[in-house]
Amino acid sequence: MTVIVPNVAGTHTSSRLIPYWFKHYVLRQKDGNPNEHTKHYNFNTPRDMKGLLPPAYDEATHYQRALEQLRTKVSPLEKYIFLSQLKDANVRVFYRLCAEHLAEITPLIYTPTVGDACLNYSHIYSRPEGLYISIQDMGKIGEILQHWPHAEEARIAVVTDGSRILGLGDLGVNGMPISIGKLSLYVAGAGIRPSSTLPICLDLGTNNEKFLDDPLYLGLRQKRVSDEEMAEFMNEFMKEMTARFPKLLVQFEDFSTDNAFKYLDLYRNKYPAFNDDIQGTGAVVLSGFINAAKLHSIASGLPLSEQRILFFGAGSAGVGVAKQLLTFFKLEGLTEDEARERIWLVDSQGLVYDERGKLPEHKKYFSRKDYTGPPIKKLIDVIDYVKPTALLGLSTVKDAFDEGVVKRMAELNPRPIIFPLSNPVRLAEVEFKSAVEWTDGKVIFASGSPFYPIVHDGKTLYAGQGNNMYIFPGLGLGSILAKASSVTDSMVEAASLGLADSLTKDEEDDGLVYPRIERIREISVQIAFDVIRAAQDDGVSCNASLKDKSDEDLREWVVSKMWNA
Numbered sequence: 001m002t003v004i005v006p007n008v009a010g011t012h013t014s015s016r017l018i019p020y021w022f023k024h025y026v027l028r029q030k031d032g033n034p035n036e037h038t039k040h041y042n043f044n045t046p047r048d049m050k051g052l053l054p055p056a057y058d059e060a061t062h063y064q065r066a067l068e069q070l071r072t073k074v075s076p077l078e079k080y081i082f083l084s085q086l087k088d089a090n091v092r093v094f095y096r097l098c099a100e101h102l103a104e105i106t107p108l109i110y111t112p113t114v115g116d117a118c119l120n121y122s123h124i125y126s127r128p129e130g131l132y133i134s135i136q137d138m139g140k141i142g143e144i145l146q147h148w149p150h151a152e153e154a155r156i157a158v159v160t161d162g163s164r165i166l167g168l169g170d171l172g173v174n175g176m177p178i179s180i181g182k183l184s185l186y187v188a189g190a191g192i193r194p195s196s197t198l199p200i201c202l203d204l205g206t207n208n209e210k211f212l213d214d215p216l217y218l219g220l221r222q223k224r225v226s227d228e229e230m231a232e233f234m235n236e237f238m239k240e241m242t243a244r245f246p247k248l249l250v251q252f253e254d255f256s257t258d259n260a261f262k263y264l265d266l267y268r269n270k271y272p273a274f275n276d277d278i279q280g281t282g283a284v285v286l287s288g289f290i291n292a293a294k295l296h297s298i299a300s301g302l303p304l305s306e307q308r309i310l311f312f313g314a315g316s317a318g319v320g321v322a323k324q325l326l327t328f329f330k331l332e333g334l335t336e337d338e339a340r341e342r343i344w345l346v347d348s349q350g351l352v353y354d355e356r357g358k359l360p361e362h363k364k365y366f367s368r369k370d371y372t373g374p375p376i377k378k379l380i381d382v383i384d385y386v387k388p389t390a391l392l393g394l395s396t397v398k399d400a401f402d403e404g405v406v407k408r409m410a411e412l413n414p415r416p417i418i419f420p421l422s423n424p425v426r427l428a429e430v431e432f433k434s435a436v437e438w439t440d441g442k443v444i445f446a447s448g449s450p451f452y453p454i455v456h457d458g459k460t461l462y463a464g465q466g467n468n469m470y471i472f473p474g475l476g477l478g479s480i481l482a483k484a485s486s487v488t489d490s491m492v493e494a495a496s497l498g499l500a501d502s503l504t505k506d507e508e509d510d511g512l513v514y515p516r517i518e519r520i521r522e523i524s525v526q527i528a529f530d531v532i533r534a535a536q537d538d539g540v541s542c543n544a545s546l547k548d549k550s551d552e553d554l555r556e557w558v559v560s561k562m563w564n565a
């Protein structure tokens with residue numbers, strides 16, 4: 001019997017909260033500048049609030065009140081709107097709520113609900129929360145960046161062009177909530193100061209006809225610009241960003257495949273920048289895979305180096321993850337060519353191999369040379385040919401891992417590794433419940449979006465969440481603290497290995513491949529530490545004062561730099 005266990009969050013907190021919101025409210029009324037709120041993040045308990053607060057007002061109770069109110073909302077989107085307003089009204093209460101109830105709040109401010117927020121952004125929009133830079137701003141981007149207050153505090157920008165939001169496609173300017181959501185996790189998960197975060201949505205047009213026809217659509221009513229125009233825009237944008245925000249790290253988010261690779265390659269050695277979908281997702285999957293392969297090996301006796309990984313989906317995320325997984329085999333002593341041999345890609349036309357015909361650039365590296373027969377189109381047939389130990393989905397094709405596919409994986413492996421990584425949850429290649437049932441509980445599972453735990457034959461099974469949210473907060477924190485001039489491959493790899501290493505005994509006993517999300521801050525400290533050391537080894541850390549710190553001192557120093565609500 002299989003039962004879904006709802007995620008029941010605890011309700012207790014005894015921590016005191018500062019009612020800064022009142023001061024914030026009063027100040028905002030005075031100046032009325034919509035961006036002004038960002039400067040009110042550092043508050044002391046305002047003494048002048050006496051008489052303005054109800055007699056029995058208690059900071060801790062107020063926090064519980066917010067939680068209670070949240071739970072009266074029915075739909076996830078309503079909850080998202082409530083939380084968004086709470087953040088605006090009272091940033092500390094919002095982040096305290098996140099800190100204390102992360103497992104409950106994360107799916108509401110981030111994947112999967114943030115996907116609904118993006119789809120509906122032009123209808124649920126209520127206030128500015130970041131920067132919108134459009135193609136029409138070309139030539140004066142520098143001027144527009146001046147409008148962001150407190151440039152000296154800016155440390156991390158999440159920049160999207162809305163062209164491939166999660167698995168939802170081109171959402172144009174409606175992509176803004178993904179930048180906002182990621183940055184909320186930077187604060188909640190890594191203690192970045194809220195005023196140091198900068199959400200940016202670039203509006204280069206959209207090819208989404210539905211939005212172009214929507215009278216409330218908030219973006220430019222035009223098709224996406226040409227590659228040449230975009231390249232010119234991006235060059236000006238990055239140049240002006242560095243001039244205006246010299247201490248800023250840029251996280252590229254949800255650019256369409258080709259542009260994701262193109263702009264990462266173009267800027268990664270020039271600016272402190274990384275691409276979350278290529279490098280962040282790659283790192284998080286490598287990490288979960290390391291732990292999954294250990295579990296597989298215990299059950300199968302197969303040496304780790306003999307894992308055979310089949311990727312279903314060969315976009316930016318798929319190829320990014322595949323490249324990162326080369327590290328897994330290299331750590332087992334294989335050469336790069338040997339490592340590449342252990343990985344197969346499947347795209348919409350089936351197995352990716354040289355003889356199939358012309359391939360886009362990013363698929364060529366993994367294209368098989370050892371198969372020359374007719375195209376193998378169906379996934380189940382590719383599985384029969386490859387005999388994979390692991391099946392990873394980054395396709396956004398819902399239910400692509402059907403009963404036949406999953407059962408075949410279970411016939412080939414005592415404990416098959418199945419990672420449906422597409423986001424949001426309704427695009428997952430297979431649901432956790434089905435994967436458990438079809439493998440009789442044997443599956444080693446991680447998904448991009450969260451699934452509830454499942455009780456199978458009296459045992460509670462947990463779905464790992466192979467989402468880059470475990471990586472980017474710590475990778476960003478480490479890069480910022482190291483004052484890294486660029487984000488190197490070793491830094492990304494360090495983040496991944498740090499995460500893999502972070503499982504507690506209790507988590508291992510529960511068969512987890514990722515730590516529990518409630519420990520994200522602790523994990524971010526470890527990742528940031530590893531990232532700083534990697535930056536130093538690569539000679540890209542410009543923070544000379546960290547060089548002589550002992551490991552213990554460096555860890556303590558990282559913790560001391562984290563913001564708390």
Ligand SMILES: O=C([O-])CC(=O)C(=O)O
Pocket residue numbers: 111165166167254276277422423448467468
């Ligand atoms: O946002 C997420 O949940 C993970 C991610 O980067 C994506 O799917 O593009």
Ligand SMILES: [Mg+2]
Pocket residue numbers: 166253254276277
């Ligand atoms: Mg993304």
